Amino acid sequence: MSITRRGFLGAAGLSALALAGKPAIEAAVGEGAQEHEAAATGTRLAMVIDPRKCLEEGDCTKCVEACHRAHNVPDLADPAREVKWIWKERFEEAFPTLELDHAPEAFHAKPVMVLCNHCDNPPCVRVCPTQATWKREDGIVMMDWHRCIGCRYCMAACPYGSRSFNWSDPRQALDRLNPDFPTRSKGVVEKCTFCEERLARGERPACVDACTAGVITFGDLNDPKSEVRALLRDRFAIRRKAGLGTKPAIYYIV
C-alpha cells in the first residue's frame, strides 16, 4: 500500500488532534485523583469503628438512640419504609464482598454499626440533579432538605443503602421533638451528616459521645497525630465495598 499525500496529511491531522486531545482526556480520567490530592491538604473527617468492642456491649443501641433523638428521626413501625441514620446490620450483609466461608458461622450474623460512609467520591452527589446533596471540603456529604425534589436517584446510586426517604410525613411519627434541629417534610431524602451542627459548636458527633464503650473514634484523617490515624496505623481496618472506588471514610477494625 502506498502512502498518498492526501492520506498522509489526513493521518498527520488525526495524530495532531489526538495529541491535542490527550490533556483533555487525562483531565477527565484523572479528575478523581486530583480531587483526592487536593483533599489531602485540608481536614478530612472520618470514623474508625471497632465492631469487637461493640459486640461486647450486647444489645446496646445508645448511639442509635442519641443520633435519632438529636436529629428528629421518626421511629416508624414499617421496616420497609423506616428512616435511619445509623443502625446495626449483620456483618455478612454490611460486607457482602468479603468471603467468610471458613469464618465461624456465628460471626456472619454478628451486628455491626453502619451509617453514611461520607465517601471521597460519592455516587449520590454525582447523580443528584439539583445539588441538594453535596460534598463539603472537610469530607462531609451534606443534604439540603429544602432543595431535594425527592427523585430518589441518590438512593439508587448509593451502594451502601445509607439513605432514607420520607415516604410519609415524618412529623406525625415523632413523639419527642428536639427543638434545636429541623424536622423534615414528606418526600425528601435524608441521612447522617456527621452531626455537622454539633461540629459547628465544637462538639463531637452524637453517636461518638453516646457510646460508653469507645467503639467509634472520630477525627481528621489528614492529621497524622489524630486518634483515627493512630488507630489505622496500629490496627488492620477495612472499608465497605472498597472495590467500587467510592473511598468511604468509615473504617472498620477487624
Added chain:
Amino acid sequence: MFMFEKAVVGSRRYWMWVVALLAVIGAAFLAYLRQFDEGLVITGLSRDVTWGLYIAQFTFLVGVAASAVMVVLPYYLHDYKAFGRITILGEFLAISSVAMCMLFIFVDMGQPMRVLNVMLYPTPNSMMFWDMVSLGGYLALNGIIALVTLGAERKRVAPPRWIRPVIILSIPWAVSIHTVTAFLYNGLPGRSFWLTAILAPRFLASAFAAGPALLILLVLVMRRLTSFDAGKEPIQKLALIVTYAMIINVFFVLLELFTALYSQIPEHVVHFRFLFLGLDGQAPLVPWMWTSSVLAVVSVGLLLVPSMRRNEKVLAVTCAMVFVSLWIDKGLGLIVGGFVPSPFGAVTRYVPTGAEMLIALGVWAIGFLLVTVFYKITLSVREEVAAS
C-alpha cells in the same frame, strides 16, 4: 390553535372513546391527589425498591418515543415514499410518549412542587439533568416538525425548506433520548444488574421493536375504524423493522445472560436468579419474566416466517406479543430487578398498590387521549384535503 378545532367534532364512537379515557384520567387524578397529600407511602415502594412502576413506565415509553426515528429516517433520509402517510403518525406517537414520560417522572417525585429545581440548579454531572434536556428537546423538535409538515399538507404545499435540518437533527436526537435514559441506570456503582455497557444498545433495540409494533397496531385499528388506510407496503416494511429489532434485542439479552452466567460472579447472577427463578422464596416476577421470554421467542419465530409476517391478522397478534413481551421486560423486570437484592442482600417484596396502578393507568390514558386527538386532527386534515 394547532388545528384543534378538528378534534372537537367527531363521531359518536370517537366521543365515547374520549369520554372513557377522560373518566380513567379523572379517577387517576383523584388517586394522585391522595398521593400528593399522603406521600409516596400509598405506593408499594420501599427503602430497598425505591423506583417501581412509574419509573419503569417512563423507561419503556422513552423507547416508544425514540422509535419514531424508524419511520422518520427511511422517509426523510432515504426518501422511502411508502412511509409518507404514516411518518406524521410516528411523530405524534413520539410526542404523546414523551408527554407520558414527563408525567411519569412527575408522579414519581416526592416533592413535585420543587421539580423545577432541576432547571433552577442545572447540574451537568447528573444524568437526570441530561434526560430532561434530551426529552424536552425531543418534544420541541417533534412538535415543530409535526405542526409544520401537517400545516403544509393542509395547504397542499411542500413543507418549508428550513424544516429539513430540524428533521435531520431529530434523528440522532431520538437515539440520544434512549441512550441518556440508559445512562440513568448504567453508571451506578453497586447496581450490578444495570452496570452493563450494552444497556443503551439493548434499550434502543427493544424500543425499535416495541414502538413500530405499536404503530402497526394503531394503523390496523385505524383502517378498521376510520377512513384512513396506510396500505400494505408501509405495514410490511414496519414489520420487517420489528423483525430485525426484535432479533437484535433477543440477541442482546442472550449476551447479558452469557456474561452473567458464564462469569458466575454472584452479584451479576443474583438479579437474573431473582427475576427468572426467585430468591429467598420470593418470586413475584418469575411468571412475568417467563411470559415475556416465551412471547419474545414465539414472536421472533412468527416474524421470521414470511407467510406469517405477510398475513396481517397473524402480524397483529405478533405485534401485540412483541409489545407485551418488551413491556414486561422493561416496564416491570428491568427496574425492580435492579433493586433486588438490595445493597444489603435483602430480597424486598415490591407489588404496586391499586392507587399506584390507577395513577399509572391514568398517565397511559392521557397518552392515548393525546394520540387519539393528534390522529383525529391528522385524519380530518387529510379528509378535508381529499374532499377539496
